[in-house]
Amino acid sequence: MMIYEETKNRDYYVQLGKEMSEAETNHRQTMRKKRFDTIAVHGIYGAQAALQNQGSIIEPAYLSPAQHFENSNHMEVALAYEMPSWAYTRIANPTLHYLEETIAMLEGYGNPIETSAVVTSSGMSAVFMATNPFLAQDDSLGTPNIVVSAKCYGGSFMLFEQRYGLERSIDVRWVRDTMNLDEWAENIDENTRFVYGEMPSNPALAVFDIANVAKLAHAQQAPLIVDSTVASAALMRPLCHGADIVVHSVSKSMASSGFAIAGAVIARHNITSKIGSNEMRENFAIYVKLLPFRDHGPGLSPFNALMVLNDLRTLRQRMDHLSTSSLQVAEYLTAHPMIEAVNYPGLPNSPSHEMASHYMTLVDSEEQYGQSENRYGHLMSFNVSGGREAACQVFDNLQMIWRATDLGRIKSVATIPAISTHQQQGDSGRELAGVPVNQIRLSVGAEHPLDIIDDLEQALASL
Ligand SMILES: *Cc1c(COP(=O)(O)O)cnc(C)c1O
Numbered sequence: 001m002m003i004y005e006e007t008k009n010r011d012y013y014v015q016l017g018k019e020m021s022e023a024e025t026n027h028r029q030t031m032r033k034k035r036f037d038t039i040a041v042h043g044i045y046g047a048q049a050a051l052q053n054q055g056s057i058i059e060p061a062y063l064s065p066a067q068h069f070e071n072s073n074h075m076e077v078a079l080a081y082e083m084p085s086w087a088y089t090r091i092a093n094p095t096l097h098y099l100e101e102t103i104a105m106l107e108g109y110g111n112p113i114e115t116s117a118v119v120t121s122s123g124m125s126a127v128f129m130a131t132n133p134f135l136a137q138d139d140s141l142g143t144p145n146i147v148v149s150a151k152c153y154g155g156s157f158m159l160f161e162q163r164y165g166l167e168r169s170i171d172v173r174w175v176r177d178t179m180n181l182d183e184w185a186e187n188i189d190e191n192t193r194f195v196y197g198e199m200p201s202n203p204a205l206a207v208f209d210i211a212n213v214a215k216l217a218h219a220q221q222a223p224l225i226v227d228s229t230v231a232s233a234a235l236m237r238p239l240c241h242g243a244d245i246v247v248h249s250v251s252k253s254m255a256s257s258g259f260a261i262a263g264a265v266i267a268r269h270n271i272t273s274k275i276g277s278n279e280m281r282e283n284f285a286i287y288v289k290l291l292p293f294r295d296h297g298p299g300l301s302p303f304n305a306l307m308v309l310n311d312l313r314t315l316r317q318r319m320d321h322l323s324t325s326s327l328q329v330a331e332y333l334t335a336h337p338m339i340e341a342v343n344y345p346g347l348p349n350s351p352s353h354e355m356a357s358h359y360m361t362l363v364d365s366e367e368q369y370g371q372s373e374n375r376y377g378h379l380m381s382f383n384v385s386g387g388r389e390a391a392c393q394v395f396d397n398l399q400m401i402w403r404a405t406d407l408g409r410i411k412s413v414a415t416i417p418a419i420s421t422h423q424q425q426g427d428s429g430r431e432l433a434g435v436p437v438n439q440i441r442l443s444v445g446a447e448h449p450l451d452i453i454d455d456l457e458q459a460l461a462s463l
Contacts, residue, residue: 141274154433231253260308400452407441
């Protein structure tokens with residue numbers, strides 16, 4: 001017993017930790033050479049990890065809140081973050097780790113950049129964890145401002161406008177015309193802590209030039225943070241175009257079965273920022289995970305992580321299918337006499353078509369289709385002629401399409417943003433975000449597109 005205790009000293013665990021990290025780094029390098037679908041199916045969970053899990057070929061759900069340690073040395077080294085361990089599920093957990101590694105690899109796919117990820121309890125906690133560290137007080141800097149696309153998700157709008165703007169006196173500068181680079185440039189200055197955009201946006205489907213906005217942000221030492229929930233890594237990977245950080249509501253396209261609410265922050269290594277420690281800039285996602293995330297506590301349930309992993313495996317095929325169906329539905333709506341406007345970047349006459357086509361392509365489509373194929377996702381919005389009443393009437397007459405504030409589902413879902421996701425912003429906020437009262441947002445699911453069109457047809461016929 002004494003011998004055992006003496007050999008399993010601190011150094012033993014530090015050395016063991018090094019070997020564990022090296023083995024995983026090697027495996028990550030092997031996996032990063034695979035194609036997108038293979039990474040989505042296997043992630044970091046390979047034969048070695050399986051043998052440490054009784055051979056389970058599917059990632060196990062570690063529902064345990066805590067990890068047992070061999071002895072005090074093991075515990076001390078683990079909690080000093082000197083060896084891979086998980087300790088306590090609010091801080092880390094093996095099932096969450098499998099998901100984080102998969103998401104980080106998918107988001108950096110096709111590019112040599114290094115990426116890391118932290119998964120969170122919801123998309124909103126991801127938006128908060130990705131932005132809050134940049135607002136830390138620093139007396140050597142002037143009054144902080146943030147530059148944000150006004151066309152963004154209602155919850156993000158409220159976080160920026162109310163929590164940061166009203167409650168913390170942060171100067172929130174809204175960019176209304178997201179395609180106008182001059183408007184971004186006019187707002188970004190030496191006191192800009194971060195620049196934030198959503199692409200394509202929910203529900204307006206607005207787009208912006210990621211690469212050039214990243215350049216403008218970097219010129220003022222600010223990071224560009226992009227919410228690309230609607231596109232997902234299967235259609236667009238902002239980190240590969242110069243963005244520093246990506247946030248996702250994993251609840252949506254990634255977890256399309258609808259079994260979990262979840263979020264993710266994915267960052268490239270060595271981000272641009274005028275604030276924070278070197279440690280924070282070197283690996284922002286891991287910094288967030290080990291420090292602010294630990295202290296704020298927005299951990300994801302390991303069970304939910306497993307649900308997400310299960311859906312992620314087919315992300316590319318699903319986004320391909322949903323995009324093709326969506327274009328068909330959008331074309332149908334465009335031709336309908338009772339529809340005033342359809343926002344869908346896949347429509348050739350959409351003002352965002354050219355920009356979206358530059359950024360949104362189905363990953364690995366060359367091998368499948370013989371050429372690179374644009375895909376524009378499952379989300380669209382349309383304005384019904386006759387105002388709010390008419391929009392409500394069409395909405396109320398839907399027979400199969402769900403009436404719910406949700407998107408990215410395998411089932412078609414519709415909502416009226418002005419009375420749901422964007423209700424709390426008031427008329428001026430909705431005007432800023434470009435959310436008219438007669439707008440219906442539709443997330444196209446995997447039903448047969450002609451059945452989706454039939455449902456819309458009979459609902460529109462009620463007018
Ligand atoms: C839903 C959504 C969010 C918030 O995500 P939750 O998982 O609901 O917290 C953020 N951004 C976009 C674009 C969304 O659609």
